[in-house]
Amino acid sequence: MHRSLLLKLLSAALVFGAWEIAGRIPISYAFPTFLESMTALARMTFDGTLLQAYAETLKPLVLGVAISALIGIGFGLWIGLSARSEWFFSPIFIVMQAAPLAALIPLLVMAYGIGLTSKVFVVCIMAMPVIVLNTASAVRNTPASLKEMGQSFLANNHQILLKIVIPAASPVIFSGLRLGVSAGFIGAILAELKITPTGVGDIISYSRSIADYPSMYAAIFSIILLAVVFLNLLEKLEDFLFEGNNRGYVSD
Amino acid sequence: MQVFGVKLPAMSSLLLWGLLWEIVGQMGLTFFVPPLSQVFATLFEIIGTPPFLKALWETGYAFFMGVFFAIVIGIPVGILMGKSRFLDELLLPWVNIFVSAPLTALVPVLMVLFGFGLTSIIITTTLFAIWIIILNARAGVRQINRSLVDMARSFGASPLDAFTKIYFWAALPEILGGVRIGVIRAVKGVIIGQLLISIVGFGALFELYASNFLMGHFWAVLIILFALAFSISEFLGYLERKVAYYAAKR
Amino acid sequence: MAMSQIDTPFADASMAAPESAVSVRGVSKNYGAVEALKNMSLEFPKGQLTSLLGPSGCGKTTLLKIIAGLIPADSGTIEVGGKAITGPGDDRAFVFQDFALLPWANVLRNVAFGLELRGVAKSEREAIAETYIANVGLAGFEKAFPHELSGGMRQRVGLARALSVDSQVLLLDEPFSAVDEQTRRKFQEDLLSLVENENKTFIFVTHSIEEAVYVSDQIAILLPRPSRVSEIIRPSSFRNKGVENIRRDPEYLDIVDEIWASLRNYVE
Structure with a gap:
């Protein structure tokens, strides 16, 4: 415990130290030091720039993830439960999962303009496939003996779905949601950099254009930090909610 | 699914979707969806043209270079992390951060550091692919059956022998799994890189088609891109299944 | 549930052929070209424990799941308490090999x-x-x-x-196979007192000869390819001598030997 914390600190010190030194040499005119970037981060945090920017950035992200979760889990359940819909729908999502959907962005911009709609769409196409596929495979992989147990104790289909299949699938569904959020972050930032600069994307683009590199690095640092902290919290929540859920199926 | 006792192939519903696309296109409901037949006609028209081949070459080159670096750096780093506790504790936090971080945000940095060219795109591709390859190689080494290692040592295997004859093969299913996911991510990375640095490869082509409203061209390129990505991921999945038979039995 | 026919236990016990709680009549089951069960018939006496014993692939778990109503039979009938079954029912309860607990x-x-x-x-x-x-x-x-x-x-x-x-009938599918040896012995003793006290019919699938002889009132030996009941053994003398004496009883040892002699040719 002690050792691992120490090593984590050492590892952070090494990386940030290397950043500081590389910035001081400097290896490039566009590479500010760690301290300069952190100063810029503190300044933007305290003068409210970042808060304003995130209010803007999180809008398409939250909307997109919420829509993806709702539709994605619904589709996933349907695909997982019915062989017919699996045959019909799952190839679409399998292709979507493998394909670089970001290429659709120019088309989305043509169809829906440069506003919020397009950005929400970008988040959705990034986040939805993994949610659908995880949900479907979780439902399909419900342990057969649990379903048999339900049948032998006379559960009807409705009960098997609500009391066995969905609870058994929920850890995998949840981790699909977490992956979806992670992909949603990629989509949200891509949308802000590619479609129109708003929010954090605006800080990045603007400070790059006026060569204020510390601010640019600080904004990038903050969005990565935010994503990592948020995803870690989700993981903690997952551990808390489904503690022991993945154990206990198997015999010793 | 079975119809009249005949099992339908897994991806066969895509034909139905294609038909649906054709019908929607023929009805002329929206300008954005031209009939599939027209898209395919365009596809064969542009597939041999110099701009397309140039974009394909630039993209393919960036993609393979990116994947190459990701594999050549990622697998050894992952194996070392799996074997050395010190390295593992030092590097794992960063690998875990970058495997799920929104790496798109780093592209502007790459652009100012390495210019608006191939280098930036190659690095983007590597950044998308490498973390999961490291993580899987690490997991593969860590789960190697202890008695397999003891067996090699009891028969007097040298460290090099142990590495090439035991560790690599025992970790291979996980390593290949990581490479497969890494390559799928690399495809996304190379396209995202090109979209943001939109003067090379398909990124430039998309800009051109979009600004001239060439819907047929746009969809044709998308279909080729998606088909390529899907084939690559299926091929790697096939390779992975070829070694999966012993993955469960170590 | 129904507790109707428990009025004259002593009269029943003296009768040669006790009443059946479960009857399997001419049951067949194929998986594609593989014959899992072929025209199998078997009676399970009320209030007793019957073991289904046999080498792997003899269809004992398939038979148990057909009795449970989890798998439909291709032909033949299963009667529980005199009524033909069509699926799972509240007259039977199942104990799973992998426990099937909700985690x-x-x-x-x-x-x-x-x-x-x-x-x-x-x-x-x-x-x-x-x-x-x-x-x-x-x-x-x-x-x-x-x-x-x-x-x-x-x-x-x-x-x-x-x-x-x-439920009147308990179906146990290798319930102790995932349990360590000492715990298993304790289970076996507990199972014997359950059979004695609960007045239920037990159907017990196992691949352990000793376990089957130890706990059973009746042992059905199943053989594979094609699956069939080869023999039914009813140990008679050691059941009332107390749990700690069974494993030393000469009849117990003889039956174990006899079953091994008939099964050894089927073990590859």
Whole structure:
């Protein structure tokens, strides 16, 4: 415990130290030091720039993830439960999962303009496939003996779905949601950099254009930090909610 | 699914979707969806043209270079992390951060550091692919059956022998799994890189088609891109299944 | 459930052929070209424990799941309490080889789960479940989750769940195979007292010869390719001599030897 914390600190010190030194040499005119970037981060945090920017950035992200979760889990359940819909729908999502959907962005911009709609769409196409596929495979992989147990104790289909299949699938569904959020972050930032600069994307683009590199690095640092902290919290929540859920199926 | 006792192939519903696309296109409901037949006609028209081949070459080159670096750096780093506790504790936090971080945000940095060219795109591709390859190689080494290692040592295997004859093969299913996911991510990375640095490869082509409203061209390129990505991921999945038979039995 | 025919136990016990609780008549089951069961018939006496014993691939688990109504038979009938079955019913309860516990539910909810599915009110079903949790020796573990229990304790939960729905027939599919040897011996002794006290019919699938002879009133030896009942053995002398004496009884040892002699040719 002690050792691992120490090593984590050492590892952070090494990386940030290397950043500081590389910035001081400097290896490039566009590479500010760690301290300069952190100063810029503190300044933007305290003068409210970042808060304003995130209010803007999180809008398409939250909307997109919420829509993806709702539709994605619904589709996933349907695909997982019915062989017919699996045959019909799952190839679409399998292709979507493998394909670089970001290429659709120019088309989305043509169809829906440069506003919020397009950005929400970008988040959705990034986040939805993994949610659908995880949900479907979780439902399909419900342990057969649990379903048999339900049948032998006379559960009807409705009960098997609500009391066995969905609870058994929920850890995998949840981790699909977490992956979806992670992909949603990629989509949200891509949308802000590619479609129109708003929010954090605006800080990045603007400070790059006026060569204020510390601010640019600080904004990038903050969005990565935010994503990592948020995803870690989700993981903690997952551990808390489904503690022991993945154990206990198997015999010793 | 079975119809009249005949099992339908897994991806066969895509034909139905294609038909649906054709019908929607023929009805002329929206300008954005031209009939599939027209898209395919365009596809064969542009597939041999110099701009397309140039974009394909630039993209393919960036993609393979990116994947190459990701594999050549990622697998050894992952194996070392799996074997050395010190390295593992030092590097794992960063690998875990970058495997799920929104790496798109780093592209502007790459652009100012390495210019608006191939280098930036190659690095983007590597950044998308490498973390999961490291993580899987690490997991593969860590789960190697202890008695397999003891067996090699009891028969007097040298460290090099142990590495090439035991560790690599025992970790291979996980390593290949990581490479497969890494390559799928690399495809996304190379396209995202090109979209943001939109003067090379398909990124430039998309800009051109979009600004001239060439819907047929746009969809044709998308279909080729998606088909390529899907084939690559299926091929790697096939390779992975070829070694999966012993993955469960170590 | 129905507790109708328990009026004259002593008269029944003296009769040569006891009444059947479960009858299997001419049951066949194929999986594609593979014959899992071929025209199998078997009677299971009421209030007794019958083991289905045989080498792997003899179809004993398939037969048990057909009796449970989990797998439909291709032909033939299963009668439970004189009525042909069409699927799972409240007259039978199943104990699973891998326990089949809900990992997200505690012991109390797991044991009460069969009653929950039948719509029994929460307070009532939990009261019943608590009785059976105590019966199988898990009192104090009501709030524990399956992953916190040992394999043996998990199977006690599975057993309590099957007992709590109070079915006349208990179907046990290699229930002790995932449990260590010492726990298994304790289970076997507990099973004997259950058979004695619960007045239920037990059908018990096992691949252990010793276990089958130890716990059974009747042993059906099943042989594979094609699956059939080769022999029915009814140990007679050692059942009333006390659990600690059974393994030294000459008849026990003879039967174990005899069964091994007939099965050894089928073990590859």
